[in-house]
Amino acid sequence: MRQKYRWTISEADERAAAGLAAAIGVPPLVGRLLVARGLTEPEAARSFLSAGPEQFHDPFLMKGMAAAAARIRRAIDEGEHIRVYGDYDADGVTSTALMTRLLRKLGARFDTYIPHRSREGYGLNVGAIDLAAEAGVQLLITVDNGISAVDQIAYAKERGIDVVVTDHHEAPPTLPDAAVALVNPKQPDCTYPFKGLSGAGVAFKLAHALLGEPDLSLADLAAIGIVADLMPLTGENRAIVKLGLAEMNRRPSPGVKALSAVCGAEPGRLSSGRIAFGLAPRLNAGGRLAEADGAVRLLVAEDDEEAERLALSLDQLNQERQQLVDDTLLEAEAAWQWRVAANGGMPLPVIVLAGEGWNAGIAGLVASKLVERYYRPTVILAHDPETGKCKGSARSIDGFDLYAALRECADEMEHFGGHQAAAGMTIRMDRVPSLETKLAALAEAWLSPEDWTPKKKADLLCEASELTLEAAEQLTALEPYGNGNPTPRLVLREAAVADAKSMGKEGKHLRALLAQSGRRIEAVGFGFGEEAGRLGGSGTVDVLGELAINEWNGSRRVQFMLQDWRPASLPVLDRRQERDWVEAVRALADAAPLFVLSASGQAIARLEKAAVGTSGAALYAEGEQFASRKAEQAEETPPYARGSGGARLALVGLPDGAEALDGLRLALQGCAPLEEIHLFVEDSRSAAEDAARFALPTREQFGEVYAMFRRQSNWIDAPDGFLRQVADRTGWPLAAVRMMQEIFDELGFLKMNRSSVQVVANPPRRPLDESERYRKAQRRAEAAALAEMSFPNLQAWLRQLANA
Template sequence: MIKSKYRWDLPELDESLVSKLERELQVSRLTAGVLAGRGWTSSEQTKAFLQTDAEQLHDPFVMKGMSDAVRRISDAVKHGERIRVYGDYDADGVTSTALMSRLLIELGASFDTYIPHRSREGYGLNVGAIDLAAEAGVRLLITVDNGISAVEQIAYAASRGIDVVVTDHHEPPDKLPEAVALVNPKQKDCPYPFKGLCGAGVVFKLAHAMLGRPIIEYTDLAAIGTIADLMPLTGENRVIARLGLEQMRRQPIVGIRALAKVCGIKPEDLTSGRIGFSLAPRLNAGGRLDHADSAVKLLQETEEEEAERMALGLDKLNSERQALVEQTVIEADEMWQTQCAAEGGADRKVIVLAKAGWNAGIAGLVASKLVERYYRPAVILASDEETGLCKGSARSIDGFDLYEALTDCADLMEHYGGHQAAAGMTISRENIDLLANRLHELAELRLTAEDWQPKRRADLSVKLSDLTLGAVDQLASLEPFGSGNPTPRVVLQEVRIRESRTMGKEDKHLRVTVEQSGQAMEVVAFGMGEKKEILSAGVVIDLLGELSINEWNGNRKVQMMFQDFRSRHLHVKDRRKEVDVWIELDRIVANLPSGLAIACSSLASFKEAHARFGHMGIAMSLYTDTNIDRFVADSETAAALEATDSVDQFGHWRHLILIGLPSSDQEVRILKRWLAPERGGESVTVFAELGSGSMATASFPAFPERKHFAEIFAMCRKRGAWLDSPDGFLQESAMATGWPLSSVRMMHEVFVELGFIAVAGASRKIVTEPPRRELEQSSRYRKAREYAEGLRISEMTTDELTRWLVACHAG
């Protein structure tokens, strides 16, 4: 059995619904299954989902505060008031700022933009920036992607003669700022039907309201903001993202074209995934390491040459950011390990780390890495020694609402904001331990044991025959993929590995060919090169992964990128023909350094194994649980055996190596105990005993077949009645058939148990009308067959041995 890394969340599909969608939408079972698993039951609604267009956008004036915002901005434009757009330094804030700038240019407004410096000013409105605005003659401040929590700052702006229009999408606090307009669909009494807009999405809706129609050419920046900020790609976000991707592919603005170029992507090949993993990190890089103004200017640029220069600058910053993240993760990991060792931190439910010199701009990325590594919420803070304040970010796991938890800790922080999965905060250095303790208590209270194992949701289980080119191509109709509408993930069940090989630099990646019912397919896993020994030829596994089309030299074929695997089967490797056992064992131990156990059928094998591998802590034993003093002369080897020969001390294993096979009933029983399913187990590798050649030659009596039972029973029927004695009828039957007396007695005992022979003391008599029963219904028969098979284990063929070992492991 191979256990999966993740909990696989696989919905139970209503096959009648799948068939209905398949028929009415004229799609493959694969696409219909994904739709059904995601809750699409109505064909009409599903058609609307598949055929997204601008008609599905909502009326922007339904959003609370929209009319007030339109009125105040229109007045400012009409009277030539100075407007300042106050943005944020992440990709959503950058696209929001650029999109608002585009709108104000179209309106003919007098304006400029301002984005706070991440490390010097932090997130959101600040008093210093408001003073700068007042000195510049600004009369109207429009926030984008921030402002909903800025109660004191907006009150201060009013005192300086500045009106504020807030456009935001973050969770509103209980007390709202007194701005001239608050535009945020998440306000408690806002009737707007879709709550999942990002900051750029809210600006897009404002542009719709200001200009009287949805501005399709504005969907490019709104789509980038939506995807980069991990907003759910459902409802109105799906419309915005889909229209925006079409816009970027067809008519990309100069800045997007330059950014795609440095990413090595053609604009026509842009997808939600390429935006999320290539474009967005570069737009974020300016705000993380320098200033986000550079990203805003890129998105506003109209000259190709200048845009390419700016894009190269962001690309360089992104490379620096990657190196800085890698180094900070190493430092954070060392700090966490030190805490675990010194304070029992391994039991802490939330990672909270702070250090002077860390860059607050990459704190969220570092937190994400630690969440991925340890699967627990993480808070990473950059400490300023002069002010005593720490600024940073947090990331969470499924089931732990980070914003809710931070709200319960609000008294400890100077400022915080965010949502369920991610947040940012400013906190005094002296409150960090208090925050860590309180978050730990909240996580213990709110999370169950199951929540601590990472989960991967799959859409449906498939067979290789389901994965045709047409079916996988059709999944593109569900795009764009992202948060809320993830790339379809499937479980491929019970496939056998035909071939496994590593690939890439330092053999880090794995390419496996699997087969099922005569069909074969390549599956690939990044970063799983070390799993080659586990995923070797012959293993029957389930795979969890995403489907794609691999195109090479004009050829197209279906491929799976798998992320996890499991097997309910014990993989048996018969190496009894191996010429040099120890060379092969050295290789196995080198490639499978953990979870190994070695069982030996002779003392010579044990001594050699102990000499080679004893220092590595590998469990080793003879097939015995008796006192071993009588087997061993020297005390050193005896002590080693004492530590390893107990069945109970053999513990849990992943890979069991058998050097030689049992040759007695007692040894067979011990091996069966080692093979018990509760001991775990992924594979068993069997070698012949040293010096015995390729296969053992011991001869044991074969177990009687059905015809032999029939022959003995015919003799019983003919005799009718007899006395049960070894030198009487039993001996005659043994001599007549050639079976040992013990085998004949066993067959008689089976007949008695099945009710074919009546017993009265030593007398035996055939039952005239015996019941109709099969031999397998006799426990005596089953036990005798199992015993006989065990005694001839070393004679078994590879198939027989595999079946026997797997049956023992199944329990």
């Protein structure tokens, strides 16, 4: 199993955590989590946990808010025709719905307009402005768009339409100065304290400004927009979402109630997770595949029957969207694999794909899935051959600012907008290769080797005894969870796997029992079904995941929701009993890249004859060669092409001598990190035969033999006869006695020539391991002893060697 993520584990100050928990009256586990997330002061922690209206900032601190509110009030007072110009994603439709509710309250004369995703694309366009002018619109209020629409707003002014922009996207260098007001906390010189609002969040602040106080009946729509647009659930956003959830659970609007029902959400128990994975995809489905107006009508519906009908329609569109995403993903993956093959098998640092017939409305979803699978910045474009243009979306990885990168490539595109993690663009098909080249160069320049492996930050290192139902209930104090305030991730180290089984349809999921210090906890891993065998055979493991409560038939129990795992120590698998070891090695090579090492040239020859080397295995007969090639590959392969996880090694036979042992030691240390070792044996030679080939005398036995030399005269003639006498008296093989003589010679205790040996009188004292010959004999003896070593000891020896 390849560990999917790089883990970083926060180190909470235990004393500070205990003090904080006591000061604000929360359980110790909650105190530890607050400290781990940087909330060390009681006031900050209380503010985070309470998250109420007192955290709302004065809306007029936002640059442009006073001018926007004044122009809208004038339009209402004078009965002007106002048009709310929205966007087709969930944040855009909730922004539009929020403005609809607001303007109804204020008695305005208004209507709404949302551009069609595939026909018009994102943001203001000239055609829509012409329609507004023809309809007699005098004031256009953009929500969740407009900050980049310099030319379009200038055109609207020419047509006699004033424009108030409310947006939250990154501000470009040139702003639309033809607008009567720009409301965006990210624009230059805006001193508003919180910059993380979504489009619906900015609309909520506009409502606050126009009404003179925050209207919590609008917080439900703002909350949906904030969560759906993956805005950070910190600061003002956290307060809006917490209050909005309370509003939805106490007094849900007909639209929210109907949408929750088709998602299967239990009444009164809507959460930020349900918004993200239930409500938001359905609100997005309309804009992706049809018109977004249906989602707006649902959210502002005042009749339950109408709301139910609109919710069912969105649910059906969402099902169609899911199938379309699956189909497009298959095509995109095939196109990507072709691109990799065309590049000599070397993956590129970015994925940029354009497909004819693809739907621009699902481009972002497909891009997200490719990022999840291949972890590199991804652009998916729908190509229209009639116009030669492409419209699409991009998604990024941590460390790569997508919006900044697109600004560097602005001359390649007709239009683009977005933020660090996601963006949309329009580009001509003939400029797509150039965009890919530029983005690839930026990715290589901006990202470090570590950035190419996804990471998960864990909040705490826990003991199994802490993972209780009570603890899971205590953690709800930190809700709502989402971007910027994720569900607490915990790491449990060195847990024994008591049971691991696949479950669910086609065995795609995993259920296991983890045990530590007498405490057991059930672990569930969605999508981990194939790992059941490896998890169960790994001995002790480290696991990363979240604590959850499983409710079924009135009972409640705690579960550990697995997100990643790794063996607590290097897995060494004993496969020496497999008769057809060549076929076993081939199966390993077919499954994933593999290194094969054997001190036996004959074993390597058998593998080469069986063409195992063409199945993804690299074969080595020398450890030095193996380690050297691994180092070369590390230099030759760019970090984005290496993948996560370490090397898999098949070791065929144990070292049978000093040189082979040196080679193995060099190989194991040179190819770190190792993911696992599979141990095979080339022939059926018994362990006793291996061990009997050589043993190393003890230091006392060396001393005994040296004393025999000393008892002779200074010169020993016919030394071979003397060596045989020593062998007979000690019981050591003649070869071993001859080796001891050579070691004494190397250390200066003896002087040897062809026909005699001189015993050196009073030589300086020197330890045996100063002799290279002795050290080589030690390694040779170590290699011989491996053959009779128990497998647990052999595992420990190989692990120690690999980690040295």
